[in-house]
Amino acid sequence: MANLDLANFVRPNVKSLKAYHVDNHDCKIKLHANENPFQLPTEILDLISCSFKNFQFNRYPDPGCQQLRKAISITTGIPAQNLVVGNGSDELLQLILQVFCEPGDGVAFPDPSFAMYSILAKSMDLKPVPFSLNDQWDFKADSFLEIAEQTKTKVVFFSYPNNPTGNCFSNDEIEKTLNNFQGIVVLDEAYYDFAQKTFKNRLETNNNLIVLRSLSKIGLAALRVGFAAASPLIVTELNKIRLPYNSNSVSQMVANEVLNQFHLIQKQIDLIIQERTHLFDALSKLNEIEVFPSDSNFLLFRTSQNSGEVFQKLAQKDILLRDLSSHPKLKNCLRVTIGTPDENSNFLQEIEKIL
Numbered sequence: 001m002a003n004l005d006l007a008n009f010v011r012p013n014v015k016s017l018k019a020y021h022v023d024n025h026d027c028k029i030k031l032h033a034n035e036n037p038f039q040l041p042t043e044i045l046d047l048i049s050c051s052f053k054n055f056q057f058n059r060y061p062d063p064g065c066q067q068l069r070k071a072i073s074i075t076t077g078i079p080a081q082n083l084v085v086g087n088g089s090d091e092l093l094q095l096i097l098q099v100f101c102e103p104g105d106g107v108a109f110p111d112p113s114f115a116m117y118s119i120l121a122k123s124m125d126l127k128p129v130p131f132s133l134n135d136q137w138d139f140k141a142d143s144f145l146e147i148a149e150q151t152k153t154k155v156v157f158f159s160y161p162n163n164p165t166g167n168c169f170s171n172d173e174i175e176k177t178l179n180n181f182q183g184i185v186v187l188d189e190a191y192y193d194f195a196q197k198t199f200k201n202r203l204e205t206n207n208n209l210i211v212l213r214s215l216s217k218i219g220l221a222a223l224r225v226g227f228a229a230a231s232p233l234i235v236t237e238l239n240k241i242r243l244p245y246n247s248n249s250v251s252q253m254v255a256n257e258v259l260n261q262f263h264l265i266q267k268q269i270d271l272i273i274q275e276r277t278h279l280f281d282a283l284s285k286l287n288e289i290e291v292f293p294s295d296s297n298f299l300l301f302r303t304s305q306n307s308g309e310v311f312q313k314l315a316q317k318d319i320l321l322r323d324l325s326s327h328p329k330l331k332n333c334l335r336v337t338i339g340t341p342d343e344n345s346n347f348l349q350e351i352e353k354i355l
């Protein structure tokens with residue numbers, strides 16, 4: 001028998017962390033996790049079931065994701081040798097910090113932004129360096145560069161578009177950062193498909209740039225597929241510390257089918273973008289709400305009432321949103337993912353009643 005005081009064994013920086021929080025209410029209408037509300041098109045489902053007939057469940061996956069990287073290369077125009085596949089783009093965020101940062105180094109990110117940037121930095125004994133966004137949820141490169149120098153910042157993460165504010169940062173400010181920051185710039189383009197804005201062309205001119213993408217937001221959240229595009233040296237270093245079979249065979253196979261039939265997914269993306277405009281316009285008409293413009297598959301809005309109560313009332317109606325009000329800059333703010341047309345009208349009807 002053993003009964004150790006286990007808490008004393010845990011590294012202090014891990015002990016002080018709070019786990020990434022996901023609301024898990026059992027609601028039918030899930031508009032809280034920025035997923036694609038549509039099932040994969042039947043044509044793709046049919047191809048997947050065919051592939052399963054001869055699927056080699058007994059074999060390890062292809063460790064280099066050759067076929068998948070080729071499919072990504074064809075879709076994005078980025079050479080396959082510049083790509084690394086991750087078990088979700090989350091995994092790649094962690095690998096990037098592992099490659100570049102020593103304990104005590106600064107890891108910068110706009111504030112508010114994706115919570116994992118800070119959680120990962122803290123878990124690895126790195127120093128989170130949040131820099132405040134202005135009222136338009138934008139930043140100034142000059143002030144970031146000053147902060148970066150003072151804090152020994154090695155890596156900066158930009159969620160582009162930014163989760164949870166929804167917008168893309170100014171082109172000029174990102175350019176200035178790319179050209180002047182003496183460290184690694186990660187453009188986390190998880191929501192690229194809803195914005196169609198990218199810095200991938202700068203991979204050729206800026207060897208300190210890493211572009212991250214995810215298939216989670218466009219229909220494959222269940223399978224955890226993300227990828228990094230970067231210069232050959234960065235790819236080599238990421239591959240050294242990546243676990244040998246980080247991407248499983250099912251994820252590789254399905255992602256490959258999805259990318260080969262991307263025109264079918266694009267139709268879903270187009271519909272989500274159309275619904276985003278519709279939902280934005282409808283929410284803008286409500287006096288009790290301030291809704292922020294979005295390049296993503298979600299909308300951030302502020303309510304005149306207590307957002308926690310609005311969140312609970314919606315949950316009672318089987319509609320799950322993300323309550324962001326614990327962040328000082330996001331008081332009374334909620335985030336709603338664009339759902340199917342039916343889910344969106346349901347949400348609109350209920351929130352109008354509540355407010």
Ligand SMILES: Cc1ncc(COP(=O)(O)O)c(C=O)c1O
Nearest residue numbers: 088089090159163190214216226
């Ligand atoms: C900005 C941003 N980056 C990365 C991720 C993680 O995506 P993945 O599912 O590919 O790990 C998310 C998920 O919410 C996100 O919002």
